[in-house]
Amino acid sequence: MAGIQGIPHIAVDRCKGCGLCVSVCPQSVLAISDGAVNVKGYQPAIVAEPERCIGCTSCALICPDVVISVERIPVKKEVKS
Amino acid sequence: MSVVFSRTKGLTEAETHYCPGCTHGIAHRLVGEALEELDLLGNTIGCSAVGCSILSYNYINVDMIECLHGRAPAVATGIKRVRPDSIVFTYQGDGDLASIGTAEIVHAAHRGENITVVFVNNAIYGMTGGQMAPTTLAGQKVTTAPAGRNPVINGMPLKVSEMLAQIPGAAYVERVSLHSPKEIRKAKRAIKKGLTCQVEKRGFSLIEVLSTCPTGWGLSPVDAVAWLEANMVPYYPLGVLKAPEGGKNV
Numbered sequence: 001m002a003g004i005q006g007i008p009h010i011a012v013d014r015c016k017g018c019g020l021c022v023s024v025c026p027q028s029v030l031a032i033s034d035g036a037v038n039v040k041g042y043q044p045a046i047v048a049e050p051e052r053c054i055g056c057t058s059c060a061l062i063c064p065d066v067v068i069s070v071e072r073i074p075v076k077k078e079v080k081s
Numbered sequence: 082m083s084v085v086f087s088r089t090k091g092l093t094e095a096e097t098h099y100c101p102g103c104t105h106g107i108a109h110r111l112v113g114e115a116l117e118e119l120d121l122l123g124n125t126i127g128c129s130a131v132g133c134s135i136l137s138y139n140y141i142n143v144d145m146i147e148c149l150h151g152r153a154p155a156v157a158t159g160i161k162r163v164r165p166d167s168i169v170f171t172y173q174g175d176g177d178l179a180s181i182g183t184a185e186i187v188h189a190a191h192r193g194e195n196i197t198v199v200f201v202n203n204a205i206y207g208m209t210g211g212q213m214a215p216t217t218l219a220g221q222k223v224t225t226a227p228a229g230r231n232p233v234i235n236g237m238p239l240k241v242s243e244m245l246a247q248i249p250g251a252a253y254v255e256r257v258s259l260h261s262p263k264e265i266r267k268a269k270r271a272i273k274k275g276l277t278c279q280v281e282k283r284g285f286s287l288i289e290v291l292s293t294c295p296t297g298w299g300l301s302p303v304d305a306v307a308w309l310e311a312n313m314v315p316y317y318p319l320g321v322l323k324a325p326e327g328g329k330n331v
């Protein structure tokens with residue numbers, strides 16, 4: 001079965017760690033970094049589970065700092081019987 | 082592989098000064114994307130206001146003028162009359178447009194000026210430290226009303242869009258919100274519609290954008306979005322208040 005895999009990219013050093021992207025992700029792909037700090041001094045959003053992304057762009061739509069870009073690639077998924 | 086979301090050319094590369102989670106950044110992006118998609122970037126002049134959005138000229142990738150407090154619609158009027166072929170928009174907050182700038186916005190709408198106004202309503206004076214704005218909700222706690230806004234003393238919050246929608250010169254008035262990806266998509270459609278209204282010379286257009294102020298409200302960014310949806314949307318109902326068809330054809 002053909003499906004879509006999304007690839008979110010986060011410009012980590014521009015992120016202010018507000019967490020809005022994490023709150024709207026339907027697949028729990030994103031998370032706020034646990035400890036690591038960016039050049040601004042914020043704990044940025046990170047892509048915690050990239051393989052779960054469906055490329056819906058909800059995170060990018062709600063990001064106030066436009067730090068997220070999203071790609072989509074077609075993938076073949078095995079049909080679960 | 083296809084890129085389905087990337088930074089619009091309508092924004093500069095500058096990082097914004099806004100607090101984490103402030104939805105001003107989303108509104109900036111929607112304006113930039115709308116201008117890019119309508120191919121208006123090279124022919125647009127923006128008027129930024131006073132308030133948190135004062136530095137929007139650094140972020141939106143068009144020529145912009147910084148206007149006196151509340152006077153952006155008057156400046157936009159002048160620019161539009163001198164350069165009628167340019168697209169002219171103002172980007173104003175509620176502390177600017179709904180209080181000190183009430184006269185300018187009402188009369189710009191009344192004259193049916195062919196400009197587009199993006200009105201960001203976050204129910205508080207953000208930049209100056211969270212004072213009460215005309216749009217602050219009844220009971221909402223702010224630094225100048227620590228017990229909450231009392232309608233007996235302060236009146237009820239001003240519904241700017243409803244007020245302007247009944248003016249004959251206003252062609253298009255819509256209220257949108259930025260509390261979810263779905264509403265953000267709708268907000269972008271509204272901003273594009275407002276700019277298209279201007280391109281088609283239909284007259285005055287205003288898009289009110291309900292926005293958050295996590296710092297001023299004393300909430301986390303995620304809680305602020307939920308507060309907006311639960312408290313502001315019921316008082317400031319979303320939707321088209323005046324359709325372009327009813328406007329003045331210039």
